[in-house]
Amino acid sequence: MTTTAQPPERVAERLLRASAEHEWDADTALDWDTPLLEDAWYAPPELLTLYGTDLWRRMDHRQRIALSRSEAAGLMNAGLWTELILMQLLSRYVAGRDFADSRSRYALTEIGEEVRHSLMFSRAAERLDGGGHGTGVPWSRVLGVTTPALGRGPGAFAAILTVEEVNDYWQREAMRDERVQPFIRQVCRLHVADEARHLGFARSELLRAVDGLPAPRLELHRETAGIAMALVCSRHFTDPRIYRAVGLDPREAQRQARRNPHHRHNLLRFGEKPVAFLTEAGMIGPRQRHWWRRAGLMP
Ligand SMILES: [Fe+2]
Ligand SMILES: [Fe+2]
Known part of the structure; x- marks a missing residue:
């Protein structure tokens, strides 16, 4: 394994110092009155699930902007979930x-940071789509209860790391894109800065957790992480509520999005880093590849 592991205590101490230097508050760190510009995108259009599909070609510019607003709100809701x-x-x-x-x-500090992210996502989702719903993804209620109850050890850190990396990729692209609303770019910038530390912690804890784990238990963790990703990860991008909110037939939109080569290519890009890390760390074995392919994150 080429991944060099620092002692997790040292990693946690370094991250605690970095967190203390980057303290912020969701109410004041963001300019909540930043106007929403009429002609600006709410996400880079190339990252939208329907980009380049037949449905996309039939939309005019205003409808495409509205879709970008709905997809951005959907990601805020999925992020909070x-x-x-x-x-x-x-x-x-x-x-x-x-x-x-x-x-x-450090774990307690990270929980505190996730609380401020949740407050920020809640307010941002309310501003973008008026709120009123969580996520419309099938299984999300069941998984919302079972995942915290069952998830632990390397399986839990593999899931944390993957979800954070996927979100992080999308947000980094949005925050750098000058076509995107300044308001969205602010939200993404604040989140991405904290997530870099969270990813460092998840990697460090995962390497410690797999070290010396008996093979049958490792296989169980690999399997639960793979199943969780297959059921959750990419599905949030095609939440039917996103499409319904802009007057599209949610089934048809979902069908086109899931077959969309642009969207599939994007999912592979989002998955590239976590899949490489988890494979190297021994958390994705040959028997789990089909789950990760089903999640869309592995070729
Ligand atoms: Fe977060
Ligand atoms: Fe995080």
């Missing part, structure tokens, strides 16, 4: 170990 699960997984992680060391303190 995953934050709720991550916070529970991190709480369970702390509950099962020494409360009084740097790794537990």
